[in-house]
Amino acid sequence: MASGKHLLHHPKGSPLLLILMMLTVLPSVVLADAWGAGAAGIIGGLTGLFSLVVFIGGPLRADLRIAAVMGPLLIFAAAVPRLVAEASRPAAIVLVVLLGFVAALLPLLGPRFANAGMGLGMTTVFGYGYAPNGGADHQQVIAAAVAGVAVALALRVLMGISDPSKPTREQIAQVLVADDSAAATSTAFGTWISDGRQRWLADVLDAASRYRLALRAAELSGTDPDAIAAMRDRAKDLAGRLQAKPSTSHPSDPDESAQDPSVQHAPVATSSRLADASDALDDVERAIREHDTSAVPLEHDSRHQFKDAVLHPSARLRSVQLRHGFRTALGLLIMLIITSGLNRGDPLVSTAMLATFSILQASWRDTLTKATNKIIGLVGGSLLVAVILLTVPSRFLTPIAGVALCMGLWFIVTRPALGQGCMVVVSVGFNSVTRDLNATNLLLQYVGLTAAAVVVGLVVGFAVVPAFRPPPLRRRIESATEATTAALRAAVSGETPGLSDAVALHREAAQQQEELVPDHEKLDDQQLTELDRLRTGLHDLTVLVDATRPTPAELDEVLLALSPTEMVVPDGPGSGTGPEQPRQASSTAQELAQQTGEAERYLLRTLPAGV
DSSP: OHHHHHHHTSOOOOSHHHHHHHHHHHHHHHHHHHTTOGGGHHHHHHHHHHHHHHHOSSOHHHHHHHHHHHHHHHHHHHHHHHHHHHHOHHHHHHHHHHHHHHHHHGGGGOGGGHHHHHHHHHHHHHHHHOOOTTOOOHHHHHHHHHHHHHHHHHHHHHHHTTSTTHHHHHHHHHHHHOSOHHHHHHHHHHHHHHTTOBHHHHHHHHHHHHHHHHHHHHHHTTOOHHHHHHHHHHHHHHHHHHHSOOOSSOTTOHHHHHHOHHHHTOOOOOSHHHHHHHHHHHHHHHHHHHOOOOBOOOOSSHHHHHHHHHHSOOOOTTOHHHHHHHHHHHHHHHHHHHHTTSOTTOTHHHHHHHHHHHHOOSSHHHHHHHHHHHHHHHHHHHHHHHHHHHHSOGGGHHHHHHHHHHHHHHHTTTSHHHHHHHHHHHHHHHHHHHTTOOHHHHHHHHHHHHHHHHHIIIIIHHHHSGGGOOSOHHHHHHHHHHHHHHHHHHHHHOOSSSHHHHHHHHHHHHHHHHTOSOSSOOOOHHHHHHHHHHHHHHHHHHHHHHHHOOOHHHHHHHHHHHOSOGGGOTTSTTOTTSTTSTTSSOHHHHHHHHHHHHHHHHHHHHSOTTO
16 A cells, blocks of 8 residues: 555646647648648747747736747747758857857846747757758748747737736735745746736735735744634635636725625734734735736836846856856757768757757756656667567557657656657657658667767766856855845945946846856755745845835845844844834845745755855
8 A cells, every 4th residue: 555655646747738739839830831831840830839838937918028039039040040051061050059058048037038048949959950851941941930939929829818917916826825935925026027017916915925924923923723724714715816817897896895705704813913914914805906907116217227237147157057058059069060970851860959958957966857867768768669669560650659749748747757768759650650761770879869968968068167167055155145135235225336336236146146056066955945945035135125125224124034143033033023013124025035044044054064
């Protein structure tokens, strides 16, 4: 029974990627064919899939802004490198390496651009490496690329037009109920900024943060568990109302609150802290009811420059992300040189390039995880292909590959090693039949090229670029906190000589925050979680304090919460920054600072002295 229960914990597959394939690849291929793309239609299909990955991830307004920038770049990446290769393969290689470098640096623009980088890189290497049967001229390739991006954009609009701000409301609702309130607050604040800054959502976010602070203080002070549970139930009800699509009825109907069950059955406050939590939930409900959709104004002079400094810090030679860009460019260059010896149109060129790009990650740990899954999948898939070739007639290879494709897409996200194994069967099966190639030779080439991609990702990138390795993680944590503290004080006190100096401090803080990712350090899961929380929290505090401009006294409370000294944790019983004074400073900033400070203290306490 124990083993049976253990098996139940294995992650199950998901049909999401398979559904996305059907929604994007098939319409893109059909549209590309209608536009005369012919055999190049599959380029449009995969470009559509990669483009949808880029365009999805937030509210419709923010995603369309990303689509406006990334759409033309995706078309360029899908079509131009392979067209240049017709005239000059070395020039095309340079172009692919440059686009790979850009794709690796896109996350510098913000967390939302992580998927954009992945989509751009995948589009680039597939567009360059894939060779349609019978060839394709420049018009067909361009038509296919445009069709793919157009279908992805149309799908994104259709998926969000009925409720454009649904992701924003869902993320803000998580602040009320999520186990990790700091991560939820951080994500919700960033999404709210990108989605029009509606005032009622800002009020909900602020009140939800006050509620979490007060509820935590009530828990620590030994408040009746039943009263706390009742308060959580009310918060859950309000979160459900917040996630629901706003009704078209008048938002400020006075009878609505009287009929609302969350008001009628609100728990009776048994302590001042629980009363604060109840008041905060009242404010959440009031904001939902009044539904003020006006935008929260932000100044566009100094604050715009501060925002630019935070979101677009200049890259430095020792930056983790910049080194990842160099590593990606170098890895792609090596694999492009290796595959240049293959015949023009070899189907394994795109396979090898996609494998290389997917393995290369910003940290050694993530790269090792990707490579491990790739190796396990390669070994298992190769053995399965060998058995199939020995026991199954060749005429059954195509249906077997089709089944393997469905299974691979089903498991590639939740169980990547299994998904990778299925993709070995897909590549060998389809290519051996559709291109009339020897399946055994094809399998041997696949194994060799994938092994080369693993070596490039694990060995070459991390052995050649370590000369630019950053300082130890402990020092990076201290530097990021110090730089953020200096930037926050500059934004509030106005004591710096001029605007340029304040912007320089913000830029330095943003650069130091970028370095809070694991490089060669061996961190456990909890340390990785806390490091991510620290990086995101410092970034959001920089943006939030600049947007709200608290008083110096309020800022002092935030900075106390960030202090590495244990005694000033803001939820202590006698602390002047505790939840019993939730309105003295911005409650959202308090929540962020409290959780960020806890992450910092945990890391400094658990990291070895030399790390």
